[in-house]
Amino acid sequence: MSVDQLTDAAGEDENTIAQAVTTTAAAAGSYPVAPGYRLNVRSGPGTGYAVVRVLPEGSRVQIICQTSGTRVSGPYGTSSVWDNIGSGQYVSDAYVRTGSDGYVAPRC
Helix, strand or coil: CHHHHHHHHHHHHHHHHHHHHHHHHHHHHHHEEECCCEEEEEECCCCCCCCCEEEEEEEEEEECCEEEEEEEEEEEEEEEEEEECCCEEEHHHHHEEECCCCCCCCCC
């Protein structure tokens, strides 16, 4: 194998590694909704806010920031943490598998 071939092979490996890291980072930035649940997305951090849409079963969410709100019991415990997943879109953290009982994103 020539030096040029080794350099090309190393470049391909670097690209493959970079793509894997990017894919892993994207997956780590989103969290699954509890299996078997359709999740209400509300206009604010509480059950008194209007439902703006419903996430289908098997959804994943990206959490922009988190804040406190109405205390909710769900498959992942009881929590007053609400996840902001978009402008005017909040879901109860009790239905999102973040791997933590506390905050995993900046506070809103």
